[in-house]
Amino acid sequence: MNEAVFLREKFREYYEQNKVSGPSGISQREFGVGEFGKKITSRHLSFSSADEFNSFLRNNAPLFISHSLGYYAFPSARPMNAKELLKADLIYEFDADDLKTECKKSHDSWFCGNCGSTGKGNVSNCSKCGAGVEVDEWVCPDCLKAVKAQVFKLMEFLEEDFGVSEGISLNYSGSKGFHIHISDENFSKLSPQARVDLVDYLTAYQIDPVSLGFFLSKQKKFVCPPPGVAAGWQKRILNGVEALFERGSFEEIAVAGNVTTASAKQLLNERSTILSKLAEGVLFQLPGKKTEGFWNSVIEYVVKLQRLDIDRQTSVDISKIIRVPDTLHGSTGLVAKTIPFQEFKEFEALNSAVVFGGEEIVVQVAKTPKFFLHGEWWGPFDGEKAGLPEFVAVYLIAKSKAHIVSGV
Numbered sequence: 001m002n003e004a005v006f007l008r009e010k011f012r013e014y015y016e017q018n019k020v021s022g023p024s025g026i027s028q029r030e031f032g033v034g035e036f037g038k039k040i041t042s043r044h045l046s047f048s049s050a051d052e053f054n055s056f057l058r059n060n061a062p063l064f065i066s067h068s069l070g071y072y073a074f075p076s077a078r079p080m081n082a083k084e085l086l087k088a089d090l091i092y093e094f095d096a097d098d099l100k101t102e103c104k105k106s107h108d109s110w111f112c113g114n115c116g117s118t119g120k121g122n123v124s125n126c127s128k129c130g131a132g133v134e135v136d137e138w139v140c141p142d143c144l145k146a147v148k149a150q151v152f153k154l155m156e157f158l159e160e161d162f163g164v165s166e167g168i169s170l171n172y173s174g175s176k177g178f179h180i181h182i183s184d185e186n187f188s189k190l191s192p193q194a195r196v197d198l199v200d201y202l203t204a205y206q207i208d209p210v211s212l213g214f215f216l217s218k219q220k221k222f223v224c225p226p227p228g229v230a231a232g233w234q235k236r237i238l239n240g241v242e243a244l245f246e247r248g249s250f251e252e253i254a255v256a257g258n259v260t261t262a263s264a265k266q267l268l269n270e271r272s273t274i275l276s277k278l279a280e281g282v283l284f285q286l287p288g289k290k291t292e293g294f295w296n297s298v299i300e301y302v303v304k305l306q307r308l309d310i311d312r313q314t315s316v317d318i319s320k321i322i323r324v325p326d327t328l329h330g331s332t333g334l335v336a337k338t339i340p341f342q343e344f345k346e347f348e349a350l351n352s353a354v355v356f357g358g359e360e361i362v363v364q365v366a367k368t369p370k371f372f373l374h375g376e377w378w379g380p381f382d383g384e385k386a387g388l389p390e391f392v393a394v395y396l397i398a399k400s401k402a403h404i405v406s407g408v
Helices: 003-017 050-060 141-162 192-202 233-247 250-257 261-269 271-279 290-306 312-316 390-398
Strands: 031-035 038-045 064-068 070-072 085-088 090-095 109-111 118-120 134-136 168-172 177-182 321-323 360-365 371-373 376-378 385-389 402-404
Touching (some): 003 402, 038 064, 141 177, 233 290, 261 271, 360 390
Antiparallel strands (some): 031 038, 168 177
């Protein structure tokens, strides 16, 4: 059987048994669909209601379906400006691809088409000839744990820095990350430039400590904003410095300040003085000329710990379309499940997003690393025939890593 036909039939079975609510304001949204191996093959679709949308899912069983960030007067019109934008959700997308996690060295691999070299991990260029490489990417619980940490950071930013805690929904992407939808009216009318400014703030893009009040004064004191008046990134940097010394790890202080462990130990002995000076709007004076270099390095370190790794295009491009929550992902067969925020901490995507059954399907599996799905590790495989549960077979077929063995 053709793999694309097999997946479509499985997806059809799912949509016949499961209703998808669709995005808010569904009649004002543009939709796009994709087929096997390609996420978007056509756009400018629209539906008058959730019932019409679900009828489309049952009849067509698209392997990918996405909706617009924007609400339009005429969502199916072409070109884009004929749609007449009314407003647009703010959506942040976090993906394991954007994070440099250690686990990639165990499950990702690369191939250089120029010289034929191969290697483990996720890299951009061949270590032998320097040419661009093809990367075979996988996701594991550790990847998604790192992505979840980014989501928690965003929620903290939204509540503490912008006062937003309502009008937020969260869903698994169905593959390597999570999508956060913000429909708060204070954000829906933001211009493209305002959305860029927001992303710059969240990612600390081109952040300037001097303009924030962290600098070596003419009196050779490294000053900082007093905690009582600090706001935004000022407050975040001060909190980060305080947390660094309260954690009490001289090894971390050495890395943060780019100093020797001996110097870090001496600084840790001065912890109470450092924290009291911080409250006065002054950072501790180091011997000689080391003060400025140390504190600039520490500030850079604490900023890196707190900033977000966000997919910029999704966040700023109002014309972009993104996966409809609670639909299936055509590259994994997993559902882009909506997650109540109170359940997010315990949410395990590679368990909870599995929707297909355990009936055995015989497939020919290509070379794969060991991977985790539905509470178990599978593989590694290397070209063998295997009888696998349906949910594993669907996952591998969707990733173009297996094909169905005929006549079995």
